[in-house]
Amino acid sequence: MSSNDKNFPKLFNEKVLQDWFSTLDGFFQEPFQRFFDRQIPVDVYETLTELIVEADLPGVKREQIHLEWLEDGLKITVEDKKIVEEENNHEKYYRKERSFQRMERYIPLPYTAAVKEIKAKFQNGILEIKIPKKKRKRNDSKMIDIE
Known part of the structure; x- marks a missing residue:
């Protein structure tokens, strides 16, 4: 011991x-x-022409949602800021509380998107984002030298 x-x-x-x-x-x-x-729960599915992202955001207001296209994917951010103030001169107290919540989700994409054509719609707590695939040019090929 x-x-x-x-x-x-x-x-x-x-x-x-x-x-x-x-x-x-x-x-x-x-x-x-x-x-x-x-994390923000999402469903992602693909058609021949676009990628569709659906995010469940119950209780969220459209103004709280921020979408950002990054080099190879999409970032969804939801922010909620609250300030509660109470003042009572008769009982001589003052209270101020602040809260801040933030959720993010990054969705990497396997292809190049037509960024200027991305459309987003928010309805009944569902955010739907349609990301069109960028059309490839016919002469997109390039010979690669071997060292």
Whole structure:
């Protein structure tokens, strides 16, 4: 028995108690991790001419949604900012609270898109984005030298 073992009752060396503490740690860490790891749920499907992205955004307002085309994909961002202010001169208190939530989703695309022709529509909590495929030019081929 080591000198540290003498300081604690035998109960703390039991596997059952260690498992219980491990479960308790997970209980307190998991809800916070879920909050910070939130992603926007999306369905992505392809037709011959376009890629269609549908994102479920219930309770979100159109003004909270930001779409950004990056070099090889689409980024959807939803931001919610709230400021609550209360003031009561009779009871002499003032309260101001701020909250900020943000969710993002990046969708990489396997082809070049016709960026200027991308269309987005938001209706009944569903964001639908239609991304047309860029038409290839006939002489798009290039010979590659081998060293």
